[in-house]
Amino acid sequence: MKSDTRRSMEVSNKGFTYDFNNERRGIALLIHNEVFDKYSGYKDRPGDGGDFIRMQEIFTKLGFDVDAKRNLTGRKIFSTIQKVSESKIHEKSDCFVCVIASHGEEMQIETKHNVIIKEHVIVGTDGQCVKTRDIVEMFNEDYCEGLKDKPKLFFIQACRTSNATVLGMDSGHTLTITERKQPQGGMFDGVEDMQVDSKITDNVDSNYVSTNENQKSNNENSQCEDNLDTRHVSTAETYLSRRQLVHQVTDVECPEDTLLMFASLSNNFAVRNSSAGGWLLNSLYSQIKEYIETGKICSTEFTQILNGALKEMTTKNFKPSDITSRLYGAFSPGCFTHCLSRDVLFLEKQYK
Template sequence: LLVVSEELDEAELAALKFLSLGYVPMRKLEAIRKAQEFFEALQEKGMIEAGNLDFLKELLYRISRIDLLEAQLGSSREEMERELQIPGRARVSAYRYLLFQLSEDITEDELKSFKFLLGKELPKCRLNPKTTMLDIFTEMEKKGILGEDNLSILKRVCAEINISLSKRIEEYELNLFGEEEMLITEEQRGSTGGPEAGLASSVAPDSPGSWNESSKVSQFLEAYKMTSRPRGVCLILNNHDFAKAREAVPEPKNMKNRNGTDVDAAALRRVFSKLHFTIAEYRDLTAEEIRKTVNIYQREDHKDKDCFVCCILSHGKKGIIYGVDGHEVPIQELTTSFTGQNCRSLAGKPKVFFVQACQGDACQKGVTIETDSGEQDSSVETDARFQPDCIPAEADFLLGMATLQDYVSYRSPRQGTWYIQALCQHLEYSCPRGEDILTILTAVNQEVSRKTCKPNAEKQMPQPSFTLRKKLIFPVS
């Protein structure tokens, strides 16, 4: 690191700092004057460490210091080009790399024109003769007039100065969003609150009309940072013994013990331990104990963690899970506890919930067998407290439900549940191959949907929904 730092000039250091925004806070980067200080900041954030210099390799490749890449890090241009084609491997966002490339292509005269045209938007003290294009981009981001999905002002200014620069931005947007989303006007974006507004959508990766080409999405969609050790907490709420519910007066609808749930819990512990999560398992909690446990992790400081995972194994019905006392806990109450407003140290980080519980008592073939509904009658539940949107509209959530609304999910007393077992198997197989979570959950959907509970051919269909903004990949190394 010392040798590399001594080879970098002031402009190259500025470029590295700019490309690293999002991993190191802007205020800290602005105070850095030497490359050694920059590397120390990356080490503090776990972005570079002994035996793992992938991010540094990518940075040097991005600023075209191939000589340092080859001589000091034992890599090459060709190797980096191959590496960065792997989905989720690139750490520098496509948006930030676009801005860097624009800054490299702008001439001195064009830079002066930028300063003139943005004179009303930016403080004049920030537009002195020493101000670089990267400085201007940073100031625009501070003022909220430039962002990953807010390129209209930059595109308009580029069109006045050099139409080829504007074309570059349009190509980026087309590759990233696809043709249909490009038709959304700025007024529509403003009225709807941007692409993150609205309710969570059901998973439909690569569905027609959503993207122009799936290969372009893989190339340009940024991945969530997932480098901290541990990655975060994997909270497992495992309810097996429902004797308290059966003893209640008045007795709720019959809830059998959930034999086989410990097989699921063991599989989750094994897989998420391999994915470098800290496992926190709680067993046989009442509704109030579930709330208290969730509140403990809501108040915990997650600032040094990259993710939070919660796995819930219990009886349930529409939009709720049961405590072992038979009392209800709305799923949305649990997920909303971890929004950016309620858990600030997880803001901008992925919050993942996997729920193994029924969402009703209807069987696809209409025959009642052992299910996780906790109920034996065949009437369709119409709970007035049900809220169909189990995850917040806020960004960065993923909710994996074992089954569709109104339907049961199936559990083998010896082998565990269809859903959790398929989930763990696919995580274990696909994470080492760099596949993102939505691809994995699509494979889980396919596997579970093929299962049949004989003799009456009952089926089950899991349902993921999400407000993720980036690819979510769990590296094993």
């Protein structure tokens, strides 16, 4: 009966879904940078170790051949991406997944008619950058023919702020609270009910925070901070005082049959908890795991699951350390964009 149901699903979905009946599920490439070189200009990213383990677990459960890498320089990131794009496995695969967790920035590359053109980059452990566009491009049909007409899914836990213009985080709106709810994050709605606990504090994943001895001490003593991934000014206070309104365009191309999911909107920080890990990767993990455990993963279109991850991220509130207290209660939403032409259904893999 199970086999008949599966065949019926395949026939009914033909033409509306990508072919997930290939010999292999595909490669899931994980690149996680936690420890940065002393002279790179970037701080370490504590909490990423948990993300690294969870991403291996969840994509293994989905049937992927997981290729997991840690602490790569900019050059090594590029060479690793290039090598994976040349793999023959893609010819026998359903799809491809790439997860990147590191510092990130949107670099100003050109200014015309008062418009700032920026390009998102991923930072290596040596401080050298790789363009996100170049990473994505290596898996389009021009460079990776084996993935032609197959979905390519990219998940990027990295900031999208820049020197030219940064908003940082969404401060939200003041509301009259008529009902209190207990969100998934375990914090009550309403600022009066929220207290900063140094053991469950959110910090910006960033080098915006100055590095004097007192602040270093505070950071070292806070074991579960949420952090933001960027580094442009010496303190959060200085950063917040230099907001500008500038017309801008961020160049992150999304080729055909590709999905890009970011931990934040353009000009925003990506939040990472130094104990629990990145907001995006935590939510992605919990949502996929739930659909696997309930048996709904085979019948649920994948972007619906991603919408669930974004919804889960909205239940989190930023709880900064004292040195970034003006960001208290702010919000950094994730987002995704795609040029998928069909539905993505992770059908049960019947290996040949």
